[in-house]
Amino acid sequence: xSVITSAFTKAxxxxxxxxxxxxxxxxxxxxxxxxxxxxxxxxxxHEYAQxxxxxxxxx
Amino acid sequence: MNxxxxxxxxxxxxxxxxxxxxxxxxxxxxxxxxxxxxxxxxVLEMLGTFGEDPSYALGVIQPRNAPVTLEKIAVNAVMAxxxxxxxxxxVAAVRAILQPEFNVAGCQATTGGAAPVIIxxxxxxxxxxxxxxxxxxxxxxxxxxxxxxxLRLVIRNVAGLIPGEMDKATLATxxxxxxxxxxxxxxxxxxxxxxxxxxxASTSTVTITAVRAVYPVMETTVATGREVLHTLVESIKxxxxxxxxxxxxxxxxxxxxxxxxxxxxxxxxxxxxxVREYIYQHARMPMHRLKGIAHYGNRNWPDWIDENxxxxxxxxxRGADDIVVVVAGGDGRHSAWLAGWGVTRVVTQEITATL
Numbered sequence: 001x002s003v004i005t006s007a008f009t010k011a012x013x014x015x016x017x018x019x020x021x022x023x024x025x026x027x028x029x030x031x032x033x034x035x036x037x038x039x040x041x042x043x044x045x046h047e048y049a050q051x052x053x054x055x056x057x058x059x
Numbered sequence: 060m061n062x063x064x065x066x067x068x069x070x071x072x073x074x075x076x077x078x079x080x081x082x083x084x085x086x087x088x089x090x091x092x093x094x095x096x097x098x099x100x101x102v103l104e105m106l107g108t109f110g111e112d113p114s115y116a117l118g119v120i121q122p123r124n125a126p127v128t129l130e131k132i133a134v135n136a137v138m139a140x141x142x143x144x145x146x147x148x149x150v151a152a153v154r155a156i157l158q159p160e161f162n163v164a165g166c167q168a169t170t171g172g173a174a175p176v177i178i179x180x181x182x183x184x185x186x187x188x189x190x191x192x193x194x195x196x197x198x199x200x201x202x203x204x205x206x207x208x209x210l211r212l213v214i215r216n217v218a219g220l221i222p223g224e225m226d227k228a229t230l231a232t233x234x235x236x237x238x239x240x241x242x243x244x245x246x247x248x249x250x251x252x253x254x255x256x257x258x259x260a261s262t263s264t265v266t267i268t269a270v271r272a273v274y275p276v277m278e279t280t281v282a283t284g285r286e287v288l289h290t291l292v293e294s295i296k297x298x299x300x301x302x303x304x305x306x307x308x309x310x311x312x313x314x315x316x317x318x319x320x321x322x323x324x325x326x327x328x329x330x331x332x333x334v335r336e337y338i339y340q341h342a343r344m345p346m347h348r349l350k351g352i353a354h355y356g357n358r359n360w361p362d363w364i365d366e367n368x369x370x371x372x373x374x375x376x377r378g379a380d381d382i383v384v385v386v387a388g389g390d391g392r393h394s395a396w397l398a399g400w401g402v403t404r405v406v407t408q409e410i411t412a413t414l
Binding site: 007008010011014015018019020034 | 122123124125168219223224225227356
């Protein structure tokens with residue numbers, strides 16, 4: 001699986017297809033991240049952590 | 060039965076300039092400018108001087124994960140306007156960007172938007188009229204324009220780096236259309252780059268570096284080589300210049316010294332190695348000017364840089380050898396330095412008539 005921000009959605013799917021993994025699971029975070037405060041990024045991390053762990057834990 | 064050695068799909072379009080160009084453009088195969096139609100005859104002519112199997116792949120290029128065959132390189136070289144005699148240079152350039160340390164997928168996909176700059180050394184530059192003299196960064200020479208463009212078209216059409224798709228450059232640079240020049244060996248007081256690296260003077264090479272921008276340095280006032288170097292150093296010490304934050308990922312810079320400046324440095328007793336060392340030692344920024352701004356959030360500094368010392372000096376590269384020095388340009392007192400990107404390294408590849 002892969003974690004990206006929304007700015008890279010098309011690039012991620014194109015790259016996945018190129019590598020023969022069109023169905024790879026991609027978690028899309030909002031973009032941009034760089035301009036957010038540390039607190040905002042931490043909130044996002046908590047928000048998405050469960051989904052990411054879940055995808056990593058299942059086949 | 061088709062006896063052609065070419066494997067590419069044949070496409071028929073109306074024999075009209077506009078129809079052919081529209082076809083290429085609609086499929087996203089161009090850099091925006093009209094291209095030379097890659098007919099079978101022209102592709103075979105491009106390959107002809109090389110004498111190799113067109114299906115031979117130099118490697119697999121990322122991010123499309125596609126084999127780079129001589130045939131595909133020849134198709135793009137034709138489209139770019141290359142003459143057949145340019146083809147070995149284009150092939151060498153492609154071999155260079157396929158080296159893992161160049162990291163073509165990384166440096167050409169990232170938001171930084173660096174252009175692959177080709178620097179040609181050796182007799183081939185003269186034989187093919189690759190300009191390294193007046194105006195060598197600009198237009199006017201078919202070899203410079205077409206060879207650089209061919210590499211760019213390979214990156215677009217074979218590697219799949221299309222802007223807005225897998226190429227995520229925020230701005231990119233006009234150098235991505237084409238950026239190829241020769242070292243001006245005839246007017247250099249120093250050994251050319253390929254000889255520095257251990258190649259014979261009779262050998263020809265391409266050096267490829269991923270460059271974000273050209274920073275010109277006009278020094279028309281001082282008269283000694285060391286003073287010229289001082290002005291260059293002061294130019295490099297620029298707030299917001301990403302290389303200060305990217306030394307941990309191997310960002311390099313290329314110093315292009317104009318012949319007049321080079322002559323003065325040489326007269327001051329400076330070798331190319333001395334120039335590299337001087338820049339490494341002096342083009343340093345104090346921590347307090349770098350901290351908390353620009354690319355600081357993603358800095359990658361080695362442990363010996365003390366971030367708690369506001370006066371600690373951060374070098375522009377991690378070692379003197381991370382500065383490429385070449386002589387190029389014509390009359391006048393304008394040198395330049397080219398800002399490299401991180402997570403990519405300068406690669407030099409020999410140009411050969413066959414593989």
